[in-house]
Amino acid sequence: MKDDLCAAFCHDLEVTSVPAGFAVGTAFQKSDGDHIEFYVIGPDKDGLYRVQDDGATVPYLEACGADLGIQARAEAFSEILSEYDISYDDATFELTSDLLAKDEVPKAGLRLVAALLRLQDLLLMTRDRAENTWVQEAKRDIEKAAGDFVRIEYDAPVSSELSDYPADAVLKANNRMPVALFFGTGDSKVYEALLLQASARHEYHVDIQVVVMLEKDTAVTRKARLRADNHLIVPRYRGAEKDAIGRIMEAATGARPMMH
Numbered sequence: 567m568k569d570d571l572c573a574a575f576c577h578d579l580e581v582t583s584v585p586a587g588f589a590v591g592t593a594f595q596k597s598d599g600d601h602i603e604f605y606v607i608g609p610d611k612d613g614l615y616r617v618q619d620d621g622a623t624v625p626y627l628e629a630c631g632a633d634l635g636i637q638a639r640a641e642a643f644s645e646i647l648s649e650y651d652i653s654y655d656d657a658t659f660e661l662t663s664d665l666l667a668k669d670e671v672p673k674a675g676l677r678l679v680a681a682l683l684r685l686q687d688l689l690l691m692t693r694d695r696a697e698n699t700w701v702q703e704a705k706r707d708i709e710k711a712a713g714d715f716v717r718i719e720y721d722a723p724v725s726s727e728l729s730d731y732p733a734d735a736v737l738k739a740n741n742r743m744p745v746a747l748f749f750g751t752g753d754s755k756v757y758e759a760l761l762l763q764a765s766a767r768h769e770y771h772v773d774i775q776v777v778v779m780l781e782k783d784t785a786v787t788r789k790a791r792l793r794a795d796n797h798l799i800v801p802r803y804r805g806a807e808k809d810a811i812g813r814i815m816e817a818a819t820g821a822r823p824m825m826h
Contacts, residue, residue, distance in 0.1 A: 587615065594679055598626075602682050606671055617674045618662035623682060625659055632688040636702045639688055650681035700781045701749045704803055707811045708735070708747075715739055716818050724762070727770040731762040737818040743773045745818045750780040750800075753790040759798055775817045779803055779810060 580591035588606040595601055608615030624634065634640050647654060651674075652661050661681065663674045705720075712718055719736045723729040724746040733746035734755075748759040756778055763776040777799040783791060794800045799817055801810035812822040 590675065592679055594683060596626075596682070596686055602679055604675060604678050604682070606675070608666075609668070610665075612665075613668070614665040615668060615671050616663050616665055617671060617678050618660050619678065619682060621658055621660040623659075623661055623685060624654065627685060627688055630689055633703070636699055636706070638699045638702050642688060643685070646681055646684045650677040650684075652678060652681045700803060701751065703807075704749065704779060704810075705735070707807060708737075708814060711811050711815050712737065712818075716815070724766075724774050725770075725772050727772055728762060728766060728774075731758070731765055733759075733762065733776075737814070739819045742818060742820060743775055745775045745777055745814065747814065748776075748778045750778045750785050750794070753786050756786055756790040756794045756798075760793060763797065775799065777801070777814055777817055779814070 579593070580589075582589045582591075584605070586605065586607050587609075589603060590606060591601055591603045593601065603620065605618050605620065606615055607618060628634060632639055634643050643654075646652075647661070652663060654661055661678065663678060666674050709718060717738045719738075721732055721734065722736045723732050724736050724744050734749050735747040737745040737747060746759070746762055748755045750756055759776050759778045763774075766772045766774050766776075778794050780786065780791070780794075780800060780802050782802055782804045786794070791800075799813060801813040803810045816822045
């Protein structure tokens with residue numbers, strides 16, 4: 567088994583016998599500098615094996631901020647596992663292959679290591695995907711705070727008169743003016759929000775509140791940020807999540823929710 571694994575990896579490899587099979591240390595490194603390790607479990611009563619990690623990969627990613635409960639990351643996570651024929655056991659947190667014949671183990675080991683390397687990319691997502699991720703996080707927090715008291719529609723107009731100016735989200739509570747929420751992923755979102763407010767006030771005379779949520783100050787240019795701050799409600803999400811969601815709920819309901 568060791569010779570087969572070494573031939574497949576073509577790198578320094580440490581293969582150690584353990585009660586369940588073999589522990590395999592590779593020369594490949596994770597983002598924290600530690601070497602990637604995996605286990606070959608078997609043979610079972612049918613002479614079959616499986617390869618798996620130690621169950622620490624997913625908890626480590628989530629501890630570093632890669633929340634797999636967020637749709638964007640969950641989709642990327644699933645795509646990587648599917649590409650490399652790896653399954654995730656959410657009870658043991660282990661990433662594991664299907665059952666394998668002995669001669670399939672080296673290639674399966676390579677696939678697992680490739681998957682483990684790719685999973686590190688979840689900590690280094692592109693700007694576009696990162697933007698999408700924070701928006702997903704914010705939506706989840708808003709929905710949790712809204713509960714049964716605030717109705718939320720996504721990509722919708724705040725009123726029938728303003729159908730030409732859809733907001734990223736519309737929040738409606740009983741006996742309150744609706745809130746049009748824009749996620750400030752760029753200057754264009756700020757200007758869409760300002761245009762909606764101007765149209766509501768001066769053209770259609772509709773009472774609404776307009777909110778632009780920024781991930782952080784640098785999400786838009788200084789010029790756009792100053793205009794937003796002067797005319798709109800502009801919470802900053804990253805690093806002040808509870809306060810940002812509280813400001814949105816206050817606009818929608820007239821009171822800040824109790825958030826834990």
